[in-house]
Amino acid sequence: MAATARGPRPARGRRVSRLGLIDSPISRAGYWWATLVGFTWGFLWSTGRVERRGGLIVFTGMPKWTFGRGGSCVGGCYLTDRNAGDVVLGHEAVHREQWRTYGMLFPLLYLIAGRNPLRNRFEIEAGLEAGGYLPRRRPARAPRAAASGPVDRNAPRGA
16 A cells, blocks of 8 residues: 555555445445346347346347357346356356446446456356356266275286
8 A cells, every 4th residue: 555645545446445336335226227227138139038046037048149158147137048057147146246246337347357258357256167168177086996895905917
């Protein structure tokens, strides 16, 4: 922190927080506005199932030009053509919480974080594997158990 005549200067994030723009009634109002926009967009273009899952209103059957990448979270709405599995919805639920925290600042902060999901802090926080940006790791296999009885380590190989 740099010092000023009045004392230490707050970090930039703290200033924004002091203005009540992050995790506040103002950010929640932005979240609800974004949810209304997402709901309206989904209502207009969805040709598939619309359901509430994991705290999200999921619109499927959306034309590909109506959302980004595999799907887009706008407030509490998730817009996609058919990419609505449980793992992806867990990823999108994190984005919903980001919308709640940052409100209408979220699109700007996301843009500043960059389009490369491997470097975008919001995508990293939501989980790159769950978002489909990295292949899912498979659990390591346990070593095979011996077919029968204890192993005689002194027996010659092949016997």
